[in-house]
Amino acid sequence: MHNAFDPHEQATNLNAKIIAGLERLSTVFRAVIQQQAKANKLTPLQTQLLLFIASHRxxxxxxxxxxxxxxxxxATVSDSIRVLVEKGYLTKQAKADPRTFSLGITPKGSDTISATAINSAV
Known part of the structure; x- marks a missing residue:
């Protein structure tokens, strides 16, 4: 049985090395998200939602x-969006169907995203 996190396996198996590297990058990403969230008095999920909404159609x-x-x-997403709207990071505009809406990043949200270490590193 192969273990991608075994250093000996990584030395001989490129797939194991890639898997271990991706896991380390993921750990760093989570740590940066948590730091940024804390600095902005947001949860990590709220920070991730802001990043996602700002960069997707x-x-x-x-x-x-x-x-x-x-x-x-x-329900978790709805609650996070509600908080982001209340804190001024997002705007929420109703559409023709009252059950749907579009989300937009406010200037405060854009400034917060621009200031994140994740975007600064890119």
Missing amino acids: EHLCTVTRLAEEFVVTK
């Missing part, structure tokens, strides 16, 4: 799609 930024993307419930 409107049709991908529905509650259902965001819940699928971040593997959380629609």
Whole structure:
């Protein structure tokens, strides 16, 4: 049985080395998200939602799609969006169907995203 996290396996198996590297990058990404969230008095999920909404087209930024993307419930996404709107990071505009809306990043949201270490590193 192969273990991608075994250093000996990584030395001889390129796939194991790639898997271990991706896991380390993921750990760093989570740590940066947590730091940025704390600095802005947001949760890590709220920070991730802001980053996602700012970089994706409107049709991908529905509650259902965001819940699928971040593997959380629609209620969790709705609550996070409500807080982001209340704190002035997002705008929410109703559409013809009252059950749907579009999300937009406010100047405060854009400034917050621009200031994140994630965007500064890119």
